[in-house]
């Protein structure tokens with residue numbers, strides 16, 4: 001295996017320099033030779049006038065779609081158009097949790113498929129994404145909640161997915177910081193998915209960008225899509241800040257901007273944009289080796305490899321494109337944190353940020369063809385689309401290449417809203433802020 005950079009043909013036929021294979025051996029060699037052999041992880045492509053497939057949005061889903069189009073379906077005449085640099089959207093703003101502990105059987109199968117893809121992803125991409133299957137532990141605080149979680153865990157186990165109940169004592173043993181008998185909502189127990197965990201989020205964007213570029217796709221940064229061209233009911237390309245680009249298929253993978261982009265094509269999506277915040281504390285010694293979620297309020301937490309506690313809560317609950325969030329939700333998250341883990345009171349919060357969530361009407365995502373020929377939508381990920389990136393990208397690539405839904409994503413079509421077949425994961429009704 002040659003660890004050194006070599007060139008690859010692009011879809012346009014031009015030669016492009018590859019960043020070569022990453023390995024411990026190469027690190028060692030580069031250390032000996034002054035680190036002079038590294039090159040850009042992905043080529044900085046300039047847009048061409050025409051592609052077979054244009055993907056709008058260089059987040060996790062857009063990049064993964066390009067990667068799987070090239071590697072699974074042999075389609076390399078692809079451009080990913082990103083308005084900024086790669087990795088600054090939600091893919092680099094989330095709290096990095098992966099899991100497949102869903103309630104609806106179709107969702108369990110889809111997210112479990114994604115979890116399985118995470119398990120082999122670093123080898124496939126040849127990129128260290130720090131996949132850490134440390135487990136996700138959901139706490140419950142009432143008998144009704146115990147019933148609900150039990151039902152969810154039973155459904156998962158019926159489908160061959162790991163889920164196990166933990167007693168109060170086992171919760172305390174696993175997370176000594178937890179105040180089981182806190183005055184507000186005592187902990188009755190929890191459900192653990194051992195294969196859940198975290199993945200370093202921006203490495204996922206970089207890893208897919210590198211691998212997609214290497215496979216032949218053009219990754220075009222600083223190229224904002226400002227319009228969608230139509231010829232009757234057929235989409236024919238996009239207008240961008242770097243000129244018009246024609247395409248046989250345009251795929252929107254713009255997360256919180258889905259409804260705005262679809263409106264450019266004259267399409268109304270059942271999606272609202274909301275803000276979701278996250279927080280990270282100063283670094284401390286290891287105190288938490290699982291992803292922990294509070295069942296009686298808005299709070300979940302894990303500890304990063306640098307030692308900071310990464311935590312968040314629910315969406316702020318109003319429509320926004322702001323990437324900041326407001327103080328009432330920050331206060332609610334802090335109150336819940338103090339209830340469950342009083343020891344955190346002595347930690348300083350270092351950073352806080354927000355991301356724009358594409359909240360669908362039923363809380364489940366959309367991977368779908370649209371009434372407009374040549375327009376595909378990957379969106380509606382709500383606040384759970386990071387874990388879905390491998391399966392979402394693969395299913396979107398399948399839809400583009402085969403003109404038919406991937407069997408594991410067939411339930412995620414847009415037509416479900418008109419037909420009344422919504423997949424209301426939380427049973428919250430048609431209220432995006434409540435999912």
Ligand SMILES: Cc1cc2nc3c(=O)[nH]c(=O)nc-3n(C[C@H](O)[C@H](O)[C@H](O)COP(=O)(O)OP(=O)(O)OC[C@H]3O[C@@H](n4cnc5c(N)ncnc54)[C@H](O)[C@@H]3O)c2cc1C
Pocket residue numbers: 056057058059060061062081082083084087088089090091092093094095096097098223224225226253254255256257261276277278312353354355356381382383384385386387388
């Ligand atoms: C605080 C927070 C915590 C979260 N925690 C989790 C979690 O723990 N687990 C989980 O599974 N999910 C989580 N999520 C949700 C998850 O991050 C998203 O669902 C997912 O990242 C969305 O898919 P994406 O990566 O493709 O989106 P993005 O990375 O947002 O990609 C969309 C891209 O489209 C680009 N774009 C938009 N408009 C245009 C345009 N006109 N032209 C060109 N490009 C455009 C944007 O710049 C952006 O880069 C969280 C989100 C937030 C904000």
